[in-house]
Amino acid sequence: MKTSAKNIVDALHGVHTLDIAIRGARIVNVFDGSIRMGDVGVVGDRIVAVGDLSDLSAATDMYGEGRYLLPGFVDSHMHLESSMLLPAHFARIALSCGTTTCLADPHEIANVMGIAGVRALVEATSGLPLHVLVCAPSTIPSAPGLEGSGYSVDASQIDKFARGLPQIMALGEVMDFNGVASGDARILGVVEAGIRNGWVVDGHAGALAGRELQAFRAVGITSDHTTPSAEKLREELALGFTVQIQDCMLSAEMVKAMNEAAPDNRICLVTDDVPLEGLMHEGHLNHVVAHAIELGLDPIRAIRFATVNGAQRLRLEDVGGIAPGMRADLQLVEDIRHPRPWLLLSNGNVVVRDGSFVCALPQRTFPLAAFRTMNVQNVSERDFAIEAPAGGECMLNAIRTDGISFRTALVKKSYSVVRREGRNIAEISPDLKMAVFNRHGAGTHAVGVIEGMPGTRGAFATTYAHDCHNLVVYGGNDADSALAANTLIKVGGGMCVVSRGKVLSLVRLPVAGLLSEEEPEQLLGEVDDLLNYARQLGFSHKRLLSFFTLMALSVSPDAKLSDRGLVDVLHRRLLPVVTGEEKR
Template identity: 30%
Template structure:
């Protein structure tokens, strides 16, 4: 941690318990407590303020990181985190400070935002009471934009550059692109499958899979799927292939062109044919998220802006998110946010394993690896 700080890192939003928060604060970091749609750390991390030392709050702020449109509409954004902090025992004005001026100072933009004071941008929330912090009106840049949870103006889609709405620059695929071929004709393959244990935790799981006609077979009975990342910006045409577990899919495939950090196409599935259908649908439509079963598209959420961003109004996006998650559950997936769990797989900053267009990655060793551990011929 000391070396990390000496390298110049000032802020952190990846703490898994309040002791870690306190340690980093005492070494001079600014801590950002994250509460997203799939990672819930506020209740634990806020203990650094409520139980250890209330003075630490001055160097703590909030972020949502990745949050669904449904949560934005139903719960709110940073205002939701302020309410959670107040309920956890943080004094209202301290919680509000953590959601405003603390963040502005941490990012060195407090001369622009973070307080209601001369020379700052007039971004202001009017609330019912500091204790409950329910937002009544929203003023953005000096203009009333929302009142009583309703927009005070009509949303207008902006004119966008063709660079933001261009096609995915990758060639159509076939089922063979998602077959993991090995020298062994028939037998067994011992493979390393990336086992999801929460959205940001991927552990090693060794599994024996059948090899048929030189192809390692995914196995839904053992909860082992194929997963692939395809470079989609026309740079090198990279395509990786590996194994993953934790989705409980019994059939089909799902894919997304929004997948941090690089936003390449990620696809996982129980069979190569549906994986190919899913990827080709994304290429045809210019990006989005898709769920496929038996060669048919069950649902598709268009992401026309760079293949990353939707251009529907928030309530409609929330409804469409529900629909595509419902489609994923028809494949057998029981995760709370199936598509979101999937598109976190390429993030290499979080141990233990990930997958990029270059290949599966051992995040601890900082190297790619071969998921085939051993081939066993039938005797």
């Protein structure tokens, strides 16, 4: 409950004591860009005074001892499910990293369970000291017609979200950028429904420029978190977008443009997706702040981009700064360049003290339906075959990865054809085979080829696969691939590594095939073991877990694989895996 005006004024006049006084801190003012020594007084959930408060007594005095006092970080674009943690478990880690407010786009669980999944996530976040605001997902499936999911969103569904979940305050990222730019009635109706409900509308427009980008902005989509270059940053700022920069978009050139931007109140630092290993090993929004500063971003700007700018994007007038009347979400850090809270308050309550998490969190369970989302039949080795025309060789469309980025290329490559079990089969060794099985009851599946990871043995399977979260299998041979897929079908979802007919590692994700019930430290150990086994079998990528989960994302350029086939993302079309062309 918000502190009453009477209590605030009485505390300022010394009628009663402050609840908390933080004394002797270097207060970072995100409004004027200054850092000044001083005190901050808190009553209830509000900051009531800033400056020299030596004349005011407090029930609890805390001493900054020259540490920096920052607002709690505000993450204006993220997905809770990317951590694979239950919301309470995620909150503990994020708060320990200084994040006190976030806007969660639950399109991961909505792809699996629809509005019931979003409702379950909202209920699981209630009562947490992490302030979780929620979007209505806009683009499910992310590429209509190119993939199958467990739910579908149109304008009428957006209105159902608005009526059924009053906690929703934004429309989640509009990923069907081609549909918007071409005037597709379905996605434009979704955008109009979001605006009609008075929501902020988030965008995903990294591949758009010029007149198409202007169309995206003109229909009322006001942000982009996929800005790939300094040039695009300048273009979007000039068009009135809020530009949300995630860690993978940071570069020296980007940071230079961020330093030079004037005005800069529409630049935010965000996390988007933070896989568990990154969250636990590197941090949350504090890691993005530190990385940006290391690349040359002015530290005060970095703090502002991660606090008040995000709050203003979310229309939160009393969040993101240290000033009278603002919400008492505060963090005391040793090093402004590598911030991690020594002390953290959320709503005026101590959450982190002496660098340790000290707050009890409510634990809420998900409904039974969340544990029954594997609507797919067992598969066989035959399901992984790529049938080809008779002859010695065939030409296939393959997906090329460079092992570093998540942007792939579409290439044509020749493979031999063998006769097996009465069928002509493309023999793609030493390249990697990828298969996607719809796990929402449609019965569709597709098989493709990944070039750039030769000689991989065994198989890796996952049900966490952006954004439709179908069952995805990467295999060096069909027998291990079938075992990996059937293992996840049996346990209700997760990730596993298989080699020579044996399951080497299994991480269970029983909640919608996305989330674990394990504590973060336990889950991290399981995921680290899983990835170690995968690397030993030859799976290689700079960010291997993200690679496994993103290769089925049909809006991620240039080529991906869905349950319906090989996706040419930029041209928004399905392509045959077997091209029918002669060898060149």
